[in-house]
Every structure is written in C-alpha cells, then in structure tokens.
Amino acid sequence: MNPKGDRIRIIDRAEKFVRAGRLNEAIAEYQKLLAEEIPDPTILNIIGDLYVRLGEVNSAVKYFRQAADFFESRGGSSQALAIIKKIIKIAPEEPEHILKLADLLCLQGYTREAEKEYLRAAAIWRRQKKLEELIPVYEKIVALNKENTEPKLYLAELYINQNRSKEALIQLNEVAELLLSRQEWDKAHSILERAQEVGPLDERTVGNLIQVFKNKGQAEKALELVKKVAAEAPENLTFRYWLGNLLLEKKEIDQAEKIFESILAERPTDVRARVQLGKIYVLKEQSERAYELYEPLINSLLKKKKEDKAIGLLGIVLSSPTMPLAALEKLADIYKARNERANLEVVTRAILEEARQRKLKEKMYAALADLMELAPKDEEVSREFWSLRRELGLQEEPGRPPTETDEEFEELLARADIYIHQGLYRNARRILENLALQRPDDERVRQRVEFIDKARVEVPEEELVLRVEKISAIENEIEKRPGGARSFLSFLRETGALDEKVTSAEIFHGTDLLPLTVTQPAEMKYYELTEKITEELAAIREAIIHQLQKGRGAEEKELAEIILEFKHQAKIKLGLEDYETHFQLGMAFLEQGIYDEAIEEFMISAQSSEKALESCTLIAEACRRKKDYAEAIHWLEKCVELCRSDAEKLHAIEYEIASLYEKLQDRQKALSFYQKILSWNASFRDVAKRVAALQRAS
Template sequence: MSARSDRVRVIEQAEKYVRGGRIKEAIAEYEKLALSDPQDVGTINIIGDLYIRLGHTERGVRSFEKVAEEYEKRGLYSQALAISKKIHRLVPDSVDFALKLGDLYAQQGFVADAKNVYAAVAGRLAGAGKTAEAVAIFEKIVTIDREDGDARKALAGLFAGVGNIDAALDQLNELAAVRVEKGQFEAAEAVLNEALSMKPGDARSVVSLVEVFKRRGQPDRAVEILEKELAAAPDNVQFFNILGNLHFEAGETMRAEEIFTQIVTGHPLNVNARIKLGRIQILKDKLDQAYELFEPLINNLVKKHRDEKAIGLLGLILESQKPHLPALERLALIYRTNKEVKKLEVVDRAILDELRKQGLKDRMVAIYGELLDLRPGDADLAREAGAIRQELGLASEEARDEVLGLSEKDREAIREVMAQADLYLQQGLVRIARRLLENLRFRYPEDPQILKKIAVLDEVRTHMDEDEIRRRVEKTTILEAQFKEQTAGRKAEEKRAAEKRPEEKRDEERRPEEKAPAAKPTDGRKTMKPPFRGDVLEGEKISTADIFAETDIIPFVSSETGERAYHDLRGLAAEEIGWLAAARAGQLAGESSPLERALTTIVAEFRKDLRDKAGPVDAEARFQLGLAFMGQGLTAEAVEELTLAANDKSLAVGCCSLIGQGYRQKRNFGEAAKWFEKAMAEAKPASDQYFALAYELAEVLEASDERDRAAALFREICAWNPGYRNVSARLESLAKSAAG
C-alpha cells in the first residue's frame, strides 16, 4: 500500500474517532501523520485543537507553538501571528509567549498592537519587582515608538527606583524633546521640571528648559533660569555660553561681549565664545580684533582640510563694510594651496587694491608677480607691474629673467619646491616651510613668488610641542611622497599637452570677457563686494554648533537632539514552500487526484459534523478553521470559512488579509488585490495596520505588472516610514525598471 493511500486511511480513521467523541484515539491517529511529516502544520494544528478540547492546554500550546515556528520558517508571518494570538488567549500570563506575539506584531508593522502586548507584560513584571526584565520590555516599546510617553515615564521611574538617575534623566529629556517637536511646550516644561527635581542643575535638563522658553518666545524666563543656575555653579562655561548667546540674539551686544570676553579669558580655546566675540567685534568695525580671535580656529580648520569652513569664517570679516588685508591674504593662501586659480586671481586683485590704498607698494610686487603667472598675456597687468618695479628701483621682470637665465626647467623646480613648502605649511610646520623657501631664494634671489611666499610666512604664528611637530612631519612626509608621484604623472601629461597651449592662449586673448571682474582695481569698496559675496566666498556659512566638530579645539558642548529610529524590517519576504507548491500544482491545472478527492470529502464531512454537533459556529471558530484549511492548502475551503468569519468586524481585517494571501499563493493576483483592498478599507486609515496591508497590496500589484499603482503605494508607505521593510529598495527597483 502506498504512503498516499496510508495517509488517507489514517485521516479517515481519525475523523471517525472525532465523530464518535473518541478524541484521544483521534489524536493518536493524527500524531502518526505528524511523526511522518513534522512540517505538516495543518495536522499539528488539529492535534492542538483536539488537546484543547480534552482540556490539556499545555500540550495544545506546544502543538500550536510548533505550528507558529513552522509558519515563521516559511515566511508566512500573518499565519504565525494568528497562531500566536491563539496561544496568548490560552495562556495570557505567559511572558515568553506574550513577548513572541509582541515581536510578531512589531515585525509586521502593527506597532500599536505590539505596544499593548509589551506594556501589559512589562507592567506585570514591574509589579512583581522584576525591574531589569520590565526595563528591557519598556525599551522595546520606545525602540519601535520613540514618542511613547507612558513607556518613557515608566522607564524613568524604574531607573530612578534602582538609583540610576542618569538613565532616568535620559528618558525624561527624550520625552521633553518629543513634546517640543510637537509644539507641546507646557508638557515639555513639566517633564523637565520633574527631571530637575531628580537632579538639580543637570546640564542637559537646564539647556532643554532654556530652549523651551526660547521657543515659547520667553527669553527673559530663559535668562532667569541660567542666572539662577550660574549663581549655584559660577564656573559652568556651557551655561555662560548659552547666556551670552541669548543676549547676543536679543541685540544686547554689550552684555554679550562681557560674557564672551570672560569665557575667552578663562578658556581661550572655547569655540562658541571666540566666534560670537569675533562677530561682535565685526559689528563694531574692529576687524583686527575679530581676525585675531578667528585666526587659531582658521588654522585648525585648514589643518583638518576643512577649507570651506575656514573660508566661511573669513567671510564674516570680508563681508563687513570695509576690506581687511590680513583676512584677504589668508584667503589667498587657502586658494593658492588648493590651486583654485580663478578665485586666487580675484582675491589677489582685491589685495592689490588694498595695498595701493595703504601705500604698501613694496608688497605689491609679489602680488603682481603671481597675477602675471596666472594671466601671462594680460598687457595691463604687465604695464602696472613694470611701473611699480620701476618706481621702486627694481629690475623689470624681463631683464631679471634674462640675467638669471631662468629656463622652464628652473621654473618647474621653483614650483615643485613651493608646493612642498605648502604641504608643510598646511600642517603648521612654518619653520620647515621657511627653510625650504630660504634655500630656494638662495638659488633664485629675486623671484617674486618666493619673496611673496616668505612674506606670507612672516604673518603666520604657530605654537606646538615636539611630539606634535614629529607627528606632523611624519604625516607631511607621506603627503610629500604622494605629491611627487602625482607630479611625475602630471609632467608626462603636460608634455603631451604642450603643443596645444599656444592655441589655447590665442583663444583666451580673444575672450577678454573671461578675465577677472576687476581688471583695473579701483579705490572703491563696491567693486570688490560682488565677487566675494558670490564666487569667492562660497564656503559654508558659519554655525557655531557644527563648524568645529572635526577640529581638535575644545568645542562648546551642546545638548544632543534625539533622532527618530525606525524598526528595521527590511528583507522579509513570504515564500511558497516547495512541497505545498507541488501538492497544489495539480489543482491549479484543474486536475484532482484520488487523494485530493478523498481529502476534500473528509473535510466536507468534518465541517458538517462540526455544525451538527456544535450548533452555529461562531466567527472565531470559523477563523481558526479557515486558518487550518489554509495550512493544508485547501484555499477554496479556507476562503469560504474566512469569508463568513469576516462578518465579525473585529476579525474582518485579518480574514481579508489571509484570503488575499491565499489567492496570492495561487498566483490569482486579481482576487488577491481585491481582498487586500477590502482589508485596507476595514483598517484604520494611516495606521500601522493600514500601511502593512498597503505593502502586501503593492507587492501583488507589482507581481501582476501594475507597476504604476504599486509604485504609488510604495511611495505612500515610504513617506510614512522610509525604514519599513524594504520599501526604499522596492521603489528604487521600480524606478530603474521604468527607466529601462
């Protein structure tokens, strides 16, 4: 006798026992089937139901647990969730099963249901004095829903109860941040006052409370709080900084200046105080004092290769009502080091303008030399440079080059050594850079580039210990080796491009409009403003909170802001189990085997017998029956039972969802979509459940080539929660297929 016919015989015998009320014998028959096929979830589910009928709850739960685990392995999470709900109803006091149910809810995106289960369990554990276990579960709640105020308050209470005040304060401050984000300022104030009652003077709580009053338009209350805290902690630099910021924002610059001066005097490297004090000096047209305050910060930014932020800091000075020569020269050094020749030309012309105003003609020679290197065909520049040199009694450029006999090889040598000097200068190693340049000047004593670079070094001041010097030299040695490799490759390219240069030069001469905007510097400030406000000073604008995050200067410590975290549910996908697909292949083709006919007959008799003995079947029983049929692959029977169960509003969403999944497994995408749409209609709009169903519907639509509708649903889900399952990847995939 074949295994298939044996199975039919065992099922028939088991059903006879059930009809005869011999439940134990029926269980024994069903267990024969389960022993031969441990993955037969339908049979194991029936065994569990029969154990429950006998009153053997523990054995029934063990059977249901096996069913739920098998559904999870197959990726059938909705069925696993339904079985877990059944277990929870049978053993509501079991912590392990309740947590499993909560995890499945969270995994499927049913956040509200997950939170309800978690909260009930955590409350029982907390009442039983099991603080650590309760904390772990409440933390699950705030992980899936950062805004859950009840869970955060419960956590704060538990932490405070065991003496972990800092952890309690973290929870209260996070809750206050959520309230502020929602504009609930009074609630936020109450939470923060509770935090300060736990730990008076707590920095984060004070800072958050000050922010609440600022957002409410009550800066006087904020000042009052800070002054009270400073009376108790007069050395708190963070509170002093915030107090200074409040006065600065209110336009009370005199009081702000007093505060920031006090901070900088005691803490010279405090970034916030230096920037604010510098800005106050700019407002007072004291640009030299502002530059002196900014210079250490600029040097650190350049050293960290954060040139755009250094430029932004210089921009605060250069966008004032009058030019500032040291700031211009520092800006030129940055562009020179980075070889940004167009911007360097604009800055050099502005420097010439200012040097001319101040009568510093001897320093103009080096700038003219650099500009002529940048614009070798500019006749006006050459004429102006010649006039200055003649006025100062210096030989002309042409005569000097002729006397020295400088070849292109000499010029290349000068450029390489100056580039090496720039590498050391970037690391703040001024003496080494100067030594290189002095050696170069010994060979080429009147070269304007060398003289200009040395003059720049005279303006740079650095202080560092021996260990720091050693570290920077080692770093620069590595950079120097990389530079030499790049130079070798560049020389080869330049050699190949040499023939094209004359033609490019002629094209450049034919396009005079491409020259720098200030070909002839004037004495007015207005001609300098446009390039600095747009083209040249395009570094990042200064924000005292983030500019110096990557420097080694001690920054002003600000309070951390919360970041919404989403539960990562990506990569979950339901798969059809191989044996189930094989078993149903014949039905999909419209064929029925003797086994299937027998099984269908048995099911029909079972349902008739159930109605005859038990009377009208309630919706919950139909739901469980439909679930069992679904596990056996009897989709038609499952749909019939689930359709009747769906008349109960409390089960409608689950029933419609399961029916949709059943049709989806049969690849009847039209019916599947219809039932998922019904489920969505029953679900609360914009709820977690609604979006979980929308995801299922979108997958069905994508499988049926309705890509536009699928993409629209995925976009709606992504707008709700970009981290939900793999919605972002699905959207990207649809976009790529549409583009292709």
C-alpha cells in the same frame, strides 16, 4: 523499516482515533511523529487543535506556541502570526502571547496594529499590578511611534519609579523637543520643569529650557537659570559656555570675553569657546587678534582636509572693518589649492585693496602679478602692474623693448579690439602680431589671436569694398578723438555696442560708421570688476556681522552658508505659499550637497497636496545622504500614508524603508518589509534575493 511507511500508518491510526472520538489516543499517535529530528509544525498544530477540543487550554497553548516558534525561525512570520491568533482566542488575557502577536505584526510592517496590541498587553499588566513588566512593553511602543508623547511620558515615570533617572531624562527631553518643534512652548516648559526635578543639573534639560525662555521672549530668565546652574556646577564648562553666549547676545561683551577666556585657560582645545572669543575680538574690531586666535584651528582643519570649515572661520575674521592681510592671504592659499579661480580673484582683489590702503607696495605688486594671470583682460590691472613695476625699479621682462611705452601698447591693443568687434580680423591680426613681437608672453594678446583663429570667416567678394570703407571710417573716428583708440573703445562700451552683435545700426548712432550685415560669432566681453567686488565683500561682511550678533555656532558655519544667510531675506519674499519655487530651491540645494537647507525647503513644499509625496521622498533622500537613516525612515513612513492607494508606489517606498533598516543593521524589520513586497510581486527588483540573504543571515 520504512520511515515513510511508518509515518503514514501512524497518521492513519491517529485519524481513526479522531473519527472515533478517542482524542487522547489520537494525540498519543501524533506525538510519536514528534520524535523526528526536525519537528513538523503541522503535527504540532494538529495536537494543539485536539487539546482545544479536550478543553485543555494550557496543553493546546504549549503545542501552538511550539508550532509558531518553528515557523518564525524559518522566516514564516505569516504562518506564525496565524497560530498566535489562535492562542489568543483561547487565552485572551495572557500578555505574553499578545506581545508575541504585536512583535509579529511589527515584522509584517503593521505598526499601528502592533501598537494597539502592545497597549492591550500593558493594560492587562497594569490591572495585575506587574509594573516591572511594563517598561520593556512601553520601550517597544515608544520605538514604534516617536511622535506620540503620552507613552514617552508614562515610560519616563516608570523609569523614575525604578530609580533610572538617566533614562527618564532622555524620554522627558525627547517629549520637550518634540513640543518645541511644534512651537508649544508652555507644554514644553511644563515637561522640562519635571525633568529639572529629576536632574537639576542635566545639560540637555538646561539647554532645552534656554530655548523655551528664548522663544517666549524671556531672555532674562534664561540668563538667570544659566547663572544658577553654572554657580552650582562651576566645573561644568558647557554651562559656562552657555552663560558666555547669553551675555554676548545681551551685548555684555566684556563679561562674555572673560568667561570664554576662562574656558580656554582650563581647556585650550575647546573649539566652541575659541570661536566665540574670536567673534568677540571681531566685534571689538580686533581682527588681527581674532586671526591669531583662529590660526592654529584653521591650520588643523586644513590638515584634516576640512577646507570649508577653515573658510568659515576666515569669513568671521574678514567680517571686521579692517581685514587682516594674513587672513586674506590664507584664504587665497586655500582657493589656489582648490583651483577656484573665481573666488581666488575676488580675494586677491581684496588683498590688493587692503595693501593699497596700507601703502604696502610689495604686497600690492604680488597681488597685481596674480591678477595679471587671473584676469588677463583687465586693462586697469595691467596698467597698474606695469606702472608699479617701474616705480619699484624692477627690470623689464625679456622680449619687451624698453623703448615701447605702456601707453602705446594699450592704444594698439584697444585699436585691435575695435577691429575684432567690427569683424575686421585681418587688420586686428596684423596689430596683434606686432604686439606679440614686443611682448611674447602677454596673455591678452595670445587670447585675442586665439579668438580670431576660431572666429575667422570667409568674406564674400562683394563685401570687400564695404570692408575697406569700414576700415577708413574707423580710422577717421579714432583720429577725431583726443584719446585715440582707447577713447573710442570706451565710447563703444558705454553705448552698449560691445554687448550686442554688429548688426544693429543704432549702436553707432552719432558716428560715421555703418555696421556690416554679415553675422559674426559672439564677441568677447571685458568687465570692470572692482566696484562689484567691493559690493560683494561689503555684503558678505554685513552677513557675517549679523551672524556674530546672533551668537550661532560658527565652528560649523561654512562661507557658503554665511552667504546663504545673507540672501535669506530675498528668499523670504517668495512667500510660504510659493510651493513650486521652494521645491525647486530644495532640488538645487540637494544637488549641491547642502542638505539641511534642502530639507527646510522641501518641508515648505510638502504643505502642498500636489508636492507632498515628492517632497517627503526627497527629504528622506537628503537624510539618507546625511546618513541619518532613522530620520529617513520617519519621512518615508509619511510617504506610505500618502500613497496607500497606489500599490506600485507603496511597495517602492517600502523597499526603500527595508534597505534603510538594513543600513541600521535591523535585519528583522528589513526582512518583514521585503517579505511583504515579495508576497505582492516576487519579481519586484531584487526583493527575492534580499529575502533569501536575510533569512540565511538570521
């Protein structure tokens, strides 16, 4: 027996019957071929066509559907789609087949066309009054277009009719939140009133109503609502928390304090209430109490390696006019562990200032000792450190002769700095070598010697005379001044001489010096930071107090965000139309991992037609990094609309969408996008491998 030969003979007989118009005999012959282990979809399709010619629609649909299902199971969604369209031509009022068409269109990425087919099927079922069949259809419609409110509202009503209140509330609140994002307050209010009818004590509904009232300038109504629901559900701590927040915003601090204390009494682990209560203590200038409240939470965050959130809480405490030393020391410990020397220096200087105001000399000494290592060039710190050391009666360090006074040391160091600035390295080295013998561990001496070693240049013989004359001029200038070398060094700094190279004669106007024309390496600069730090701390304090008064969720705030909030007013001056600047800000935020701020900037730059595509792409990238893959897909779909005329860009974006669907474990949608790209260019990236892998997995 030859199976292949038998098949050929059967097909020949069937075709003869077809030519003779004996369609039933032809069908009988073709059906013999379906006895094989794997049915042939081509034969199924032929049988379906023959039944169409006989006018037997139901039989035709049966065989067409078998062929379509076979193609779909093997990843041939395009062939399946073509056959389903044949079914709909002969059975246009059958919603089951229309839904299959819509499903296949989704797989192919034709979401708009799919939505139309879903709506067509839903319309037929509404006419047939099969309302129970509508829910799964509308669930698919809603999933396709999250910004279309009408299907969501219809689905919500279907849920309500089926006593599925929980699902109805989800849809109603999603619509309300979409309207809130569009600033359509009245429409959102109307939807939320319907949601309240369904679930009067639903937290999400109440929370959204609070936002509506606030945006409409009706804070009293928000407070009235929350008082009502809190009274009806006294066990609901979320309602009580919102009530505390609204009272805090209304400056009714004592009432808010009682509410947050009651929440903590029932649930000591409630982070939100603990943070808000701490903010109240800060507003009442009880910063020590606030730190005591936050300390367990801060320690817990540090154990979990969430240093940034711990810093945010410390920032709230330190916004008080009186900064607790314990909080400053905890912040210093964090920066020390993270090796953030610049931040550590700022905090250590704040510790020094607080300790100085409280006349805590031991803490002053500890802070000064740290600053000696953090800011070795700060001469004021050095002087205060050695003076306090003597005042405390501490022994001199080994290698420091007791006969050498600090004043003499600082005078010689200033003289060395002048020589370094003027390029007289040999003279400076001699002074520094002597100072090193007196204080071998002095960091400032060591740094200057290292600088000279790196900056040494060969002096031409013809300039030696000029050098000698210059040394004499410097010595004369130093001797003329009552304060000696340090006085002359201060003069050079005040005139800006130390901020420029020594080639400008104007720097030395009014002195006996004539600067050399030899180009020297860049000079070291020494800055007085005390005033700057005081300004920065005041600015940070002001920003945090502003944040406290706004009542935002500070448990999620980082110190960097607090500072960004303070700088927001400056950013506003850019103007919304300065799209390029907003775009660059977004790039900076994205690179630093500050994704929400990046998205905010890119949303502004996306309003420019020139920046729209790139901005939407970067918003999607920020969402991807946040692992919000669904939102990333949403923005990439906007990109698709912007670049339909550019096939290369279009398919690159579709590739990204497919990869995100893989992240969401939605293999079918991922496969449909990859197959679309494959049909355009089989060599595009690794699309062929991805299609094969997904087909094997399914």
